[in-house]
Amino acid sequence: MKQDTPWTYSGYRRRQTLRIWTIALVIGFCAYWAGVSCKVDVDALRTGLPKGIDFLGYLFPPDWTAFADMAMPALETILLAFLATIFGAFLSLFFGLAAASNIAPRWLRNLSRFLLATERSLPEIVILLLLISALGLGPFPGVIAMAFGCIGMLGRLFSDAIEEINPATLESIESVGARRWQVITYGVLPQVLPSLLANTIFRFEVNIRLSVLLGAVGAGGIGFQLYYSFQTLQYQRATTAILITLLLVFVSERLSDYVRKKLTLDARL
Amino acid sequence: MGANTARLLSFQILARMIDVRQITKSTKEGVPILKGISFTVTKGEFVGILGPSGAGKTLTMRCLNGLTRPTSGEVLFTDHEHNLVNLTHARGRELRKARRQIGVIFQGFNLVKRLSAIDNVMIGQLGRINLLRSLVYGFTDDEARQALAVLEHLNVAHLAHRPVGSLSGGEQQRVAIARAIYQQPAVMLADEPIANLDPTNARKIMQILTPLAKEMPIIGVFHQPDLVMEFCTRIIALKEGVVVRDGDSKMTRSELVDLYGAELSEIEASQRILQPA
Numbered sequence A: 001m002k003q004d005t006p007w008t009y010s011g012y013r014r015r016q017t018l019r020i021w022t023i024a025l026v027i028g029f030c031a032y033w034a035g036v037s038c039k040v041d042v043d044a045l046r047t048g049l050p051k052g053i054d055f056l057g058y059l060f061p062p063d064w065t066a067f068a069d070m071a072m073p074a075l076e077t078i079l080l081a082f083l084a085t086i087f088g089a090f091l092s093l094f095f096g097l098a099a100a101s102n103i104a105p106r107w108l109r110n111l112s113r114f115l116l117a118t119e120r121s122l123p124e125i126v127i128l129l130l131l132i133s134a135l136g137l138g139p140f141p142g143v144i145a146m147a148f149g150c151i152g153m154l155g156r157l158f159s160d161a162i163e164e165i166n167p168a169t170l171e172s173i174e175s176v177g178a179r180r181w182q183v184i185t186y187g188v189l190p191q192v193l194p195s196l197l198a199n200t201i202f203r204f205e206v207n208i209r210l211s212v213l214l215g216a217v218g219a220g221g222i223g224f225q226l227y228y229s230f231q232t233l234q235y236q237r238a239t240t241a242i243l244i245t246l247l248l249v250f251v252s253e254r255l256s257d258y259v260r261k262k263l264t265l266d267a268r269l
Numbered sequence B: 001m002g003a004n005t006a007r008l009l010s011f012q013i014l015a016r017m018i019d020v021r022q023i024t025k026s027t028k029e030g031v032p033i034l035k036g037i038s039f040t041v042t043k044g045e046f047v048g049i050l051g052p053s054g055a056g057k058t059l060t061m062r063c064l065n066g067l068t069r070p071t072s073g074e075v076l077f078t079d080h081e082h083n084l085v086n087l088t089h090a091r092g093r094e095l096r097k098a099r100r101q102i103g104v105i106f107q108g109f110n111l112v113k114r115l116s117a118i119d120n121v122m123i124g125q126l127g128r129i130n131l132l133r134s135l136v137y138g139f140t141d142d143e144a145r146q147a148l149a150v151l152e153h154l155n156v157a158h159l160a161h162r163p164v165g166s167l168s169g170g171e172q173q174r175v176a177i178a179r180a181i182y183q184q185p186a187v188m189l190a191d192e193p194i195a196n197l198d199p200t201n202a203r204k205i206m207q208i209l210t211p212l213a214k215e216m217p218i219i220g221v222f223h224q225p226d227l228v229m230e231f232c233t234r235i236i237a238l239k240e241g242v243v244v245r246d247g248d249s250k251m252t253r254s255e256l257v258d259l260y261g262a263e264l265s266e267i268e269a270s271q272r273i274l275q276p277a
């Protein structure tokens, strides 16, 4: 800031407007450039669209008789996501504590943050493919892959929530001669529990989707049914699987929204 | 003079529970804040610490509990079993053991906002109860009854199950006081325990603390010279990190003006800024 020109609100607004327009222009240019280099082809879209609509005809009507066959796989998908979320959230809690600067010593915090970042940069599908080559096909490697897949995101969110805690609160518990684990159970957990649960439930919703995807790669469940139906050209059966998937995702989303609202709503008058 | 001599004699007879020896504290940049503070507190005393804002009262209190380590000097604490603990050097187990016997009421209460009032009170005895039991909030009915009785004593028993975050400032203050009483410490440090209370409740708290001070010495920071003169047995005045007065509980008007004088002119200056030009 220059010393000689006095600060005025209109000047501040002018600078803000200029800044926003510059950013918008830069983003617009980047998008154009990305479109050109990806060969976005409007013609291909024009010829492809009718073909796609034709194909939709094969999908209908859904094969309702397959519904009964798919109830168990659908349940399997839910259980897969559920188990993975519980297991993953539990592990994430420890990683979250270890990665929080107000709880863990510096070296442990840096190490945990590094591990969490490494995990985040590793897509679940990579973990799953690695596990499948070690453990073979099936739901078990799926659960493990998704559980580990949680840690990067949840651990980071947990540790950020823990670092937000007012240090004076923790200090005041230390002041009665409490040990570190007592400070955690009385000062940390009650304060972060709502945000912890909310994030975990959000991750459950993500895991439902992921569990469908991983199922297609061999973890079983509804994802595998979907993949198998397409492979064997039973398109109407595939439609049933798609509808069930939609239902699962929709319900889990509503549920997670509802519970999160309940949790984060503070008792304000 | 007579009272002073009596106090000097009683030092030799009674155990010194808190012995503060020439503590200094400087910021990381080397700016001195506490500049050599010394005093001893013995059983039966209710010490009122007075001083303008920023004098270093809170910082001194933090040194008395080992939350802040002085740059130099030391704080000695004699516990229930007459063990001498050097709070400036104590760490780990030794420090925890000493802290169990030092109750603290913080200036900002620093309670756990999402826990109920009664859970916050029971945190007071975390240092005493079995670790595994404490990790599952396994307090006994008996302990809860005691905690409730203390809350009752402070007129906030009806709030026992409310999350502390939803309580008013004065209500939180009384929960913080209840926590320190429930802790059953050997000494109590109270940083502005009545700052958020209305005059009636402030007086009530002083009336609760006064008999308590007979069992455990209380060192309190206050901004109410009148109440301090009425209830405390001794007044220590701090100014710019130095003890400028340590003696009986009677301060004259001119002593008070000396102590707070600078503050008063600051208030006047700030009022001038707000006035239209």
Ligand SMILES: Nc1ncnc2c1ncn2[C@@H]1O[C@H](COP(=O)(O)OP(=O)(O)OP(=O)(O)O)[C@@H](O)[C@H]1O
Binding pocket: B027, B033, B051, B052, B053, B054, B055, B056, B057, B058, B059, B060, B107
């Ligand atoms: N961490 C810190 N870094 C730098 N300065 C600090 C720090 N903590 C305290 N101080 C300074 O030390 C001085 C004394 O602070 P202290 O909290 O002890 O004041 P106080 O006497 O309790 O005042 P009040 O009556 O307002 O509570 C203040 O000027 C404060 O700004």
Ligand SMILES: [Mg+2]
Binding pocket: B057, B058, B059, B107, B191
């Ligand atoms: Mg203070």
